[in-house]
Amino acid sequence: MEQRIALVTGAGKGIGRAVAIRLAKNGFSVAVxxxxxxxxxxxxxxxxxxxxxxxxxxxxxxx
Incomplete structure (x- = not known):
């Protein structure tokens, strides 16, 4: 299985936070x-x- 990793900048608040959580729900490992x-x-x-x-x-x- 291919591992998918996303780096989300500004992930501690606002849109970045929402994007990080959504990516994780879609199977990505997330660098916050x-x-x-x-x-x-x-x-x-x-x-x-x-x-x-x-x-x-x-x-x-x-x-």
Whole structure:
């Protein structure tokens, strides 16, 4: 089986958060990118894990 991985920038809040959760529901492993709020990124990872998905936080400024 092919593994699908998505890097979602700004995934700790707003549209990025919604996109990360939706991708996980569709079978992607999600790299939850954050610049300053590790807490928010970890919350998204927890939501994804609770739904049976796989996610991991990645700190970085992509601007």
């Amino acid at each position: 990118n954050f610049r300053s709020s590790e807490k928010a990124a970890l919350e998204v990872c927890d939501i994804i894990a609770a739904g049976g998905g796989n996610a991991f936080p990645i700190k970085g400024d992509v601007s």
